[in-house]
Amino acid sequence: MSTAPALGRPRDTSLDAAILRATVDLLGEVGYAELTMTAVAARAGTTKPALYRRWPSKAHLVHEAVFPPQEQPLWPDGADLAASVRLMLTGAVALFSEPTVRAALPGLLSEFATHPSLHSALLERFQSDVWDRMRSRLAEEGVGVDADVLVDLVAGAAFMAVTLRSAPVDDTWVDRTVDLLLKGIQP
Amino acid sequence: MSTAPALGRPRDTSLDAAILRATVDLLGEVGYAELTMTAVAARAGTTKPALYRRWPSKAHLVHEAVFPPQEQPLWPDGADLAASVRLMLTGAVALFSEPTVRAALPGLLSEFATHPSLHSALLERFQSDVWDRMRSRLAEEGVGVDADVLVDLVAGAAFMAVTLRSAPVDDTWVDRTVDLLLKGIQP
Amino acid sequence: MSTAPALGRPRDTSLDAAILRATVDLLGEVGYAELTMTAVAARAGTTKPALYRRWPSKAHLVHEAVFPPQEQPLWPDGADLAASVRLMLTGAVALFSEPTVRAALPGLLSEFATHPSLHSALLERFQSDVWDRMRSRLAEEGVGVDADVLVDLVAGAAFMAVTLRSAPVDDTWVDRTVDLLLKGIQP
Amino acid sequence: MSTAPALGRPRDTSLDAAILRATVDLLGEVGYAELTMTAVAARAGTTKPALYRRWPSKAHLVHEAVFPPQEQPLWPDGADLAASVRLMLTGAVALFSEPTVRAALPGLLSEFATHPSLHSALLERFQSDVWDRMRSRLAEEGVGVDADVLVDLVAGAAFMAVTLRSAPVDDTWVDRTVDLLLKGIQP
């Protein structure tokens, strides 16, 4: 079960990198809605067909540019559950605050209806890194809390504060949110 | 403090209604990204300039169509804080689950960077209905919890479950989430 | 047979002048096709309804601005027929060479199909000044040449040279054309 | 001296024909001023960009539609100079009387100021067919008359009679005009 035997002319891998970089740059400059395939192609020094050969739509291209497949965990595990929750919350805040993610994420969400494959791809991208890790962490500590519920609360709060309220997320907010969650988790 | 003295030809109010209705209908049919001003104008039986005279962009039009200024509270208050938290959570789930909101909200979020006025308009739309009510509710009950923190958690969890995870939000999820939050709130 | 008894507020005659002047100025600056009622109104310091109250279309406005009703003959009569023909030819060349006429005349011609009243108005404007004078001149001299034929030749040659060929109309061209015509007229 | 090596997707030649045909049809129906690129595109079953890819303006499109590059002489040569002059005059009358030409020509003239390239294109279109032929005809017969002068008179007279005066051009007018010209040409 290997990939195809590389039939025909091999793809120019330097183009992939140039296109992804151009996408990230332009996302930061003009945002998701104003990002055009034409502009990406021009910035990357190539043409639109080269883009469409690699990704079926702007949404897929942005997805790969902003959430490249797994490098390392988005945030480290903590020594205990309390530390893990805090690290996940601050990690989510940091992630959603990155200019590129801020520009891209709502745009990607809005295209889920049109591109279901994109939806599952994004979920899979974070499955092991977020839900699976949280699930095993809770099991280790013997805490009877549903991982989905906790992840929804942690990630959702970060998303709301950063993206919707656009409030400055300071230590006070983090402390209070973590306190509430930890008290709610306790048996 | 009265409105302007109505200079020039007055606007055809039947057009406003037709345009908003066409916008809602098309949002449900094609989604936010595929929604075009041209199609809205055609469906409403008018033309693009009539749209741009009323709203400066697609985002503003969708905002008013999906979140018309205040009619009645999005969800009722509960008898006590526990009931209120549950009602807010189920209310947020119901709101985010409405096909029109589901189609529109991420699209609107993605345009905040381009249209800051839209950002503040959306926040103001929900300020009194959500944050202010929650703040006074917490004060009444003498609970020392920050309203922002609680609203972020409740609304964020609903948003994550409905929009990102797209999971079927059943009673179990609601019960567990409410339980966690209430335990976290307790003094 | 008098005009109406001037009911209601009388028209502001200073506006007529300002509008006509603005029309002439703009014709010279942007040409007939690019001339807009909006721009004329703005330049004249008034509004479009004031224009449409006075003239039913751009074509009618331009007609009156460029060919105001009779002031004095467009060219003088000559001492004899030879001189008259030469004066008419040079007069026609001068008229068609005026920047405003150059800009307006073909535009007006192109609107004859749409505005028949304009067609007859333009013909009447020149009837007595051109055809009638030429007709009586020929009769005086006892020359058996049809005035229509001669006017078509003289004015047509001037129009062709100035407007279509856009050639520099020098004395040589005038001499040769007049010579040919006079020889052709001789009995 | 060959054309470019046909880079990119070749143009759909059936569109060229459909657009030119739609232009001619609409010219006859609504005239030059009322002719719109939108209507031409719709009638031709295509879109505006397809038009602008081929012609830079309505004027250029109409020019090619009404005066397609050279098919055959607009009128035949006559056996002698007298016949040639008469044939040119009747030919010019017939040309200017064609509904399409009548609708288009003044409109084109009015755009010369804005589109100088159109001016030269129109002159070149008729150079060999009108001026060159007349010049050589006069040389053959040894007649010392300037071709420009004669063409201005013949074509100008036809234009005046048909387009400006809009008179029914009968045999009498033709006979008298030709008589005058031939007498004027004689040595």
Added chain:
DNA sequence: TGATAAGCGAGACGGTACGTCCGGTCTTGAG
């Protein structure tokens, strides 16, 4: 002299058409 009625300047409206950008596809020639 005061009421009536029409024309006025002003400004915004509903809608047509504009000229352009972009999405997505096709064709050619190179590798």
Added chain:
DNA sequence: CTCAAGACCGGACGTACCGTCTCGCTTATCA
């Protein structure tokens, strides 16, 4: 057999302008 590149077709954009409508004010005639 695939690639890179360039031009194509057509959907949609956001705007300028057209011709009209509504308003409040001004002006002249008539009661």
